[in-house]
Amino acid sequence: MENAIQVTGLVARYGDREILKDISFFIPRGMTTVILGGSGCGKSTLLKHLIGLLKPTQGQIKINGKNIAALNENELNEVRKKMGILFQGAALLNSMTIADNVALPMREHTRLEETTIQIMVRMKLDLVGLSGFEEFYPSQLSGGMKKRAGLARAIALDPELLFFDEPSAGLDPITAAGLDELILKLRNVFKMTIIVVTHELPSVFTIADYVIMLDAGEIIFSGTLDELRASVHPRIKMFLERQPEQETYSPEDYFRIIAGE
């Protein structure tokens, strides 16, 4: 198994609070890896480190063998051109139409003719099932459609690596299943390496080839779906069997969890 991403000894802090506590793992190429964990355990924080939005307090993040923690902004931008990201709330630019949103990475990073860009935008939107919505603004779309549009933008430059932050959060089960299907299609047809951060079990069992489980800033599991099902780790069993947990948070932590995500 060849690795697309190799993380070693990653420590992440917000101020004095340690969110990721010295974690190491790898993400295999050409597969869908799901990073699983409860709310507030640091999934988004980890994702932001993987895409170079946050610099690690300590540790290495190697993408295609290059430690992105040590790159400067220009070098990082080169790496980012090979990445696509679908953010939790889609993060479409509200001042632009859907077509302009999808065209944005192409206009910024390629010298394609405007007509070519138009055609490619239509292809991407067609792929995510949004043909005909080119001239709509993000505020005119439903949550599921926004995510699809965000996905179209994420794959605009045919990235090698595609990241999803909670793709099915806030969506009804049917829409969420549709998005899972798209994720499967992208892996099967385009051979992309896909990294999905989520806490939704049903979609894990649909899309995952490889699972990494995060709990309170530490990795408690990494392996295949079968290994996950067979695990006897108490926290994993609790998660899989949806058992409630005893409140173990300190009041400040609890406040942060209910205040943030």
Added chain:
Amino acid sequence: MPSTAENILNSAVRKARSISRDIHDASKIINDIFFWSFISPLKGKPLRFRASINEMVKAGYNSVPIVAVISFFIGIILAFQAAYQLKRVGALIYVANLVGVSITRELGPIITAIIVSGRSGSAFAAEIGSMKAAEEVDALISMGINPVRFIVVPKLIALMVMVPALTIFSDFIGILGGFVLSVTILEIHPVNYFLQTVNALLVKDVMTGLIKAWAFGIVITTVGAYQGFKVTGGAEEVGRRTTAAVVASIFLVIVFDLFFTTMFYYFT
């Protein structure tokens, strides 16, 4: 229980840390704005002209009515106040000088800047703040697009053009206000008033006003962007930052005005 002295010391340390972080953030944003506005275009990274035009319409063209009305009223008020004093010494015609010079040198630029602070400074902070809260700024960075270049530079170009342009307009309307009052209520002959104004105004007066206006445009954009990018939480923080942006930009506009006025007093 920590002692009171310890408490005070702790909070002082925390305060100092937060101030030094603010200064660091502010200098970083100023640095970025100048790099992406003036240096990187020289290296062949094009500016976003269409977006700049859009911003000019929003910040400039749409402020024309309010600038017109306020400048006209201020012109009238100024003429009244001048007449109140000048009438006693029988030098009513000098209303034209006072209105012309104080509008072009001072009131035109400052009225315009305050209106633009209220309209555009707050809008910039709100727009950037909600983009930050909705992860749109993160999305831009992750697409390899610098958010300062993408969001702030078009606004800066717009205000560097539009604040001086609105100031010229405000000067004109303000003087017109003074003129209307003078030829009606003060019964000064229109031709006399006109000639007096033309004689009183120097190119220098108008130019110093425009230099100020240009600087105010930079101040307003920078403050709005700074407050917007400071947002880390949700909607209620956007509201707070928006208010802070207006207050801070009006304050800084006045500070810069004081600075420029002092400079012009000694060096022109």
